[in-house]
Amino acid sequence: MSTRSASVAEPVLRLRGVRRAFGEHVVLDGIDLDVAAHEVVALVGASGSGKSTLLRTINLIERIDDGEILLRGQDVSDPRVDADDVRARIGVVFQHYNLFPHLSVLDNVTLASRLVHRVPRAEAERQGLELLASIGLADFARAFPDRLSGGQQQRAAIVRAIATGPELLLLDEVTSALDPELVGEVLALVRSLADGGTTIVMATHEMAFAREVADRVVFLDAGRIIEDAPARQFFEAPREERTREFLARFLAD
Amino acid sequence: MTETTDARDSATAWRPSAIELERRAFRKRQTGRSVLVSALSTIVLAGLLAWALIGSPGWAQVQQTFFDPTVALASLPRILEGLWLNIQVLVAASIGVVVFALVLATLRTLRGPVFFPLRALAAGYTDLFRGVPLIIVLYLIGYGVPGLDFFPRMPVAFWGTIALILTYSAYVSEVFRAGIEAVHPSQRLAARSLGLSHGQTMRRIVLPQAFRKVTPALMNDFVAMQKDVGLISVLGAVDAVRAAQIETAHYFNFTPYVVAGLLFVLLAWPMIRLTDWVSARTRAREQVGSIV
Numbered sequence: 001m002s003t004r005s006a007s008v009a010e011p012v013l014r015l016r017g018v019r020r021a022f023g024e025h026v027v028l029d030g031i032d033l034d035v036a037a038h039e040v041v042a043l044v045g046a047s048g049s050g051k052s053t054l055l056r057t058i059n060l061i062e063r064i065d066d067g068e069i070l071l072r073g074q075d076v077s078d079p080r081v082d083a084d085d086v087r088a089r090i091g092v093v094f095q096h097y098n099l100f101p102h103l104s105v106l107d108n109v110t111l112a113s114r115l116v117h118r119v120p121r122a123e124a125e126r127q128g129l130e131l132l133a134s135i136g137l138a139d140f141a142r143a144f145p146d147r148l149s150g151g152q153q154q155r156a157a158i159v160r161a162i163a164t165g166p167e168l169l170l171l172d173e174v175t176s177a178l179d180p181e182l183v184g185e186v187l188a189l190v191r192s193l194a195d196g197g198t199t200i201v202m203a204t205h206e207m208a209f210a211r212e213v214a215d216r217v218v219f220l221d222a223g224r225i226i227e228d229a230p231a232r233q234f235f236e237a238p239r240e241e242r243t244r245e246f247l248a249r250f251l252a253d
Numbered sequence: 254m255t256e257t258t259d260a261r262d263s264a265t266a267w268r269p270s271a272i273e274l275e276r277r278a279f280r281k282r283q284t285g286r287s288v289l290v291s292a293l294s295t296i297v298l299a300g301l302l303a304w305a306l307i308g309s310p311g312w313a314q315v316q317q318t319f320f321d322p323t324v325a326l327a328s329l330p331r332i333l334e335g336l337w338l339n340i341q342v343l344v345a346a347s348i349g350v351v352v353f354a355l356v357l358a359t360l361r362t363l364r365g366p367v368f369f370p371l372r373a374l375a376a377g378y379t380d381l382f383r384g385v386p387l388i389i390v391l392y393l394i395g396y397g398v399p400g401l402d403f404f405p406r407m408p409v410a411f412w413g414t415i416a417l418i419l420t421y422s423a424y425v426s427e428v429f430r431a432g433i434e435a436v437h438p439s440q441r442l443a444a445r446s447l448g449l450s451h452g453q454t455m456r457r458i459v460l461p462q463a464f465r466k467v468t469p470a471l472m473n474d475f476v477a478m479q480k481d482v483g484l485i486s487v488l489g490a491v492d493a494v495r496a497a498q499i500e501t502a503h504y505f506n507f508t509p510y511v512v513a514g515l516l517f518v519l520l521a522w523p524m525i526r527l528t529d530w531v532s533a534r535t536r537a538r539e540q541v542g543s544i545v
Contacts, residue, residue, distance in 0.1 A: 059446055061442060061445065061446065084445075084448050084449070084450050085448070087445060087446055087447070087448045088447070088448025089448075090446075092443075092446040094439065094442075094443065096439060098439045098440065098442065098443035099443075100440065100443070100444070100458055100462075101462070102461050102462050102465065111447065111449075111457070112447035112448055112449070115449055115453050115457065116447065116448040116449060116453075160447070161447075164447075164448075
């Protein structure tokens with residue numbers, strides 16, 4: 001794992017003092033985080049700790065109240081930056097898949113290529129079919145999403161997010177809405193992406209998976225980073241008392 | 254593979270039990286009784302109505318003035334000619350309504366302070382035109398606008414079409430808006446996260462789903478407009494209603510009105526059935542797996 005996190009000159013993602021509050025409620029309270037190329041970072045923490053909000057600020061779906069978000073050195077939190085251009089460089093997968101129900105699986109996968117990156121339809125569809133074949137969903141290319149199981153929908157949603165070759169992939173609790181027997185196939189796909197060198201930031205409740213796949217684990221509590229450590233160290237020898245409490249609660253469940 | 258063979262095996266092996274057979278017999282008896290009861294009650298009701306109508310003291314007089322077959326046949330060509338104008342107006346107005354209503358609905362869903370005037374204008378428009386009776390809009394547009402001497406001279410049917418578009422767009426834009434707002438925000442979120450612009454998200458993601466949700470309501474508005482095209486006759490356009498009026502005056506007989514009414518029903522009927530069918534199908538899909 002350590003070979004993958006070998007430092008590249010410039011991090012893909014750099015957060016500096018990111019703050020977000022809803023009225024009195026401070027959701028993100030000065031977040032500093034670097035993510036290097038090909039690195040897999042797991043965000044863990046209780047519900048409401050700010051994991052999802054943090055992911056949403058990164059692709060500019062959520063506005064920030066202070067701080068900076070740098071994507072390959074460019075400050076994308078600057079309001080003068082075109083948010084659509086930034087979002088096109090970042091892939092996002094949601095808890096509830098959010099596939100477009102009125103479009104075929106293939107159209108879901110190729111939509112961004114065709115509309116945002118102006119890839120000709122034939123070329124986009126060739127790439128899309130290739131991607132769907134690689135996850136065993138080629139037979140469903142012309143089907144509509146409601147014909148697929150939850151696990152298949154989520155895998156299609158992941159393929160949709162990576163179809164345009166984004167610089168960064170954000171996964172927001174991608175297995176939380178799935179029946180237990182369908183979790184495995186989705187995690188296997190995420191694992192293969194990680195092994196293939198995709199830079200990933202994922203919010204997750206799957207501790208075993210975080211331990212296995214992530215290079216680093218970041219523990220959030222009440223909008224602050226409590227601990228940011230290599231995965232092995234995080235689970236075997238956490239430095240912070242609060243991390244130990246959190247892990248103990250998870251192991252007890 | 255194994256699943257299908259399993260299913261076939263169990264299908265050949267299974268025979269309905271005595272309990273199931275008894276239940277089926279019971280359901281069959283119930284169905285037979287229902288059909289009988291509904292047939293009987295229909296016949297009784299129809300008989301009562303016919304007896305009351307034909308038995309009324311003035312029936313012979315009414316039959317002569319409203320249901321005279323010779324007058325009906327003689328007036329039919331003129332009324333059909335008028336109906337052709339109604340159909341032309343209907344087609345033009347439908348297209349106009351869809352376009353203008355979409356613009357209005359989109360204006361009302363725009364966010365951001367810059368768009369406040371447009372939003373307010375669209376809201377005020379729909380409030381106003383849903384409140385004003387169509388016939389008054391027809392008079393104002395049909396007689397008022399040409400009086401401005403600003404536009405070239407147009408046939409009255411043209412101004413009637415404009416009035417229909419103005420009124421119906423107000424209703425239909427509200428239907429569209431309801432549809433747009435019924436599309437879950439997560440769809441918009443997913444589209445924007447892929448880098449689609451606001452406009453692309455509306456065109457490719459939100460509107461297609463909104464259309465599907467409001468199709469039955471839209472078709473219902475279309476059916477309503479189908480008969481309201483007859484109101485352009487108040488401007489003097491010789492449509493089916495106006496033609497019937499002329500024929501009525503000619504024969505001193507009201508039968509042409511009945512003929513025109515029947516023609517409008519015939520015109521609307523396929524759409525009414527289609528609307529019911531689409532609504533039922535939508536309902537069936539949403540309530541799949543339920544018998545209540």
